[in-house]
Amino acid sequence: MIDRIIARQTDLIAALDAFDADAVLVASRALAEALAVLPQDKEAVDPEQLAYGMKQAEAARIRVKYLTAWNRQKIDRLAELRGQSSPHTYTPHLR
Numbered sequence: 001m002i003d004r005i006i007a008r009q010t011d012l013i014a015a016l017d018a019f020d021a022d023a024v025l026v027a028s029r030a031l032a033e034a035l036a037v038l039p040q041d042k043e044a045v046d047p048e049q050l051a052y053g054m055k056q057a058e059a060a061r062i063r064v065k066y067l068t069a070w071n072r073q074k075i076d077r078l079a080e081l082r083g084q085s086s087p088h089t090y091t092p093h094l095r
Contacts, residue, residue, distance in 0.1 A: 001038065001043050001045075002043075002045050002046070002049045002050060002053055003049070005031070005035060005053055006049065006052060006053050006056055008027065008030045009053065009056035009057060009059075010056065011023075011027040011031075012024065012027035012028060012031055012060050013060050014027075016060065016063040016064065016067065017063065019067075
């Protein structure tokens, strides 16, 4: 069972690295489905596999965080080009 989850995590990481939104959606759904049946699985889990799975989850989380920041920067740059300030940028209000 944990093998399926690790395989789905690997698919998700590959999709994130490829910047492929459609593949990210497909991989996310597949991972969610694999996780949904986890509570019903009574198979013993190898601690090494579990540790590897946790590292995969962290790797995916880091990529999502990076892509979020990257997209935010792109949005901010586009706003600057249009002469608008980003709502996430501090601008002092003069009285």
